[in-house]
Amino acid sequence: MNKRSLLTGLVAGSLLAVAAPAVLAQPGATGPEEHADVAPINNLPNPYETMRDWGTLPDGRSWGSVSAVHVDVDGVHIWAGDRCGTNSCALSDVDPIVKLDQNGNVVQSFGAGLIVWPHGIEVDQEGNVWIADARLPNAQELAENPNISGGNQVIKFSPEGEVLMVLGTPGETGNPPTHFTEPNDVLVAPDGHIFVAETHSAQFMDEEGPRALSRISKFAPDGTFVKSWGTWGYGEGEMRSPHALAMDSQGRIFVADRGNRRIQIFDQDGNHLDTWYQFSRISGMFIDENDVLYAIDSESDANYNPGWRKGLRIGSARTGEVWYYIPEHMSERPTGMGGIGAMGEGVTVDRNGNIYAGEVGPVQGMTKFVPRLLPDNFPQH
Numbered sequence: 419m420n421k422r423s424l425l426t427g428l429v430a431g432s433l434l435a436v437a438a439p440a441v442l443a444q445p446g447a448t449g450p451e452e453h454a455d456v457a458p459i460n461n462l463p464n465p466y467e468t469m470r471d472w473g474t475l476p477d478g479r480s481w482g483s484v485s486a487v488h489v490d491v492d493g494v495h496i497w498a499g500d501r502c503g504t505n506s507c508a509l510s511d512v513d514p515i516v517k518l519d520q521n522g523n524v525v526q527s528f529g530a531g532l533i534v535w536p537h538g539i540e541v542d543q544e545g546n547v548w549i550a551d552a553r554l555p556n557a558q559e560l561a562e563n564p565n566i567s568g569g570n571q572v573i574k575f576s577p578e579g580e581v582l583m584v585l586g587t588p589g590e591t592g593n594p595p596t597h598f599t600e601p602n603d604v605l606v607a608p609d610g611h612i613f614v615a616e617t618h619s620a621q622f623m624d625e626e627g628p629r630a631l632s633r634i635s636k637f638a639p640d641g642t643f644v645k646s647w648g649t650w651g652y653g654e655g656e657m658r659s660p661h662a663l664a665m666d667s668q669g670r671i672f673v674a675d676r677g678n679r680r681i682q683i684f685d686q687d688g689n690h691l692d693t694w695y696q697f698s699r700i701s702g703m704f705i706d707e708n709d710v711l712y713a714i715d716s717e718s719d720a721n722y723n724p725g726w727r728k729g730l731r732i733g734s735a736r737t738g739e740v741w742y743y744i745p746e747h748m749s750e751r752p753t754g755m756g757g758i759g760a761m762g763e764g765v766t767v768d769r770n771g772n773i774y775a776g777e778v779g780p781v782q783g784m785t786k787f788v789p790r791l792l793p794d795n796f797p798q799h
Contacts, residue, residue, distance in 0.1 A: 475524060496768065497518075497547055499533075501514065515547060539604075607669065612639070621661070634663075647688030659675070665705065696731075701714055702714045709734065711733050714729075716778060720757065729743055746759030760779070762776050775787070
């Protein structure tokens with residue numbers, strides 16, 4: 419049964435008083451100097467009702483961590499990449515990719531035995547489902563099953579679950595065009611070009627190295643490698659883990675540069691266009707057909723984003739203005755590396771304006787945010 423909490427009032431209130439945890443320096447906690455000049459955006463109207471534990475898996479199966487969520491091409495169904503009841507599918511025989519109807523019931527599933535760690539997801543204009551499988555099986559998993567398949571790959575599935583394309587070399591680490599290192603997300607442009615973001619571990623690195631790669635790679639619609647751009651660092655055009663990708667109506671690529679607590683905007687040839695700090699330390703993004711930007715922050719705390727709260731910030735992909743803020747929900751343990759409360763990592767929106775978040779960590783599964791008090795002129799403002 420869904421646990422519902424109506425977030426009454428237009429302004430997001432403070433959470434229950436909690437003693438502030440001690441702040442300890444952690445790897446990767448540094449950020450660009452420009453970030454310090456941006457005042458935290460933690461108190462804006464919240465016109466949404468939060469519905470935890472949305473969606474029911476078949477056969478009594480429990481949700482695991484979910485960072486991959488995307489609305490179907492029909493605007494109604496929701497695709498999710500479940501990490502097989504835990505935080506990995508390496509030793510599981512269940513289907514990690516599920517399609518849910520508007521009532522949260524699974525109507526289709528596939529992908530068993532093909533994916534280690536579903537992290538990013540895309541649904542292209544033809545309804546094909548793309549999955550970024552972001553890590554290799556670890557030593558313990560390989561000790562239990564040396565024949566695990568998958569990891570460090572991007573898979574294109576048909577809507578029925580047939581494998582149509584694989585980018586990268588499953589089970590190996592390296593550089594494009596033939597390999598990936600921890601691919602975070604995949605984006606498909608309207609013309610079919612494919613963009614892949616790497617590397618997940620880079621956000622925790624304080625200097626360059628093999629796991630600090632931070633790049634975007636572009637492929638032609640048939641999978642032919644075109645180019646890569648980006649490197650690890652704090653400057654414009656440099657990144658520390660491009661964690662999620664989205665595209666606006668102008669064809670600009672929005673990159674959630676999570677380690678640097680910002681969005682960077684590029685054209686499709688990799689030229690840097692702009693940098694935005696006002697949407698916080700983003701784990702996931704979605705841009706709808708009206709260029710409304712939904713940016714979800716699952717990890718902010720006193721170490722990794724001082725002064726900012728976890729939450730979902732909603733605004734304009736055209737102007738960068740932030741309109742609304744949905745605060746974190748309470749949990750026994752916080753998501754991310756600390757702080758208080760929980761918020762999802764992946765985010766998508768259906769044609770009726772309902773928001774869906776995939777939860778990672780102590781709070782797992784799916785959360786739905788239902789619009790209740792949006793103004794009549796939304797999204798124009």
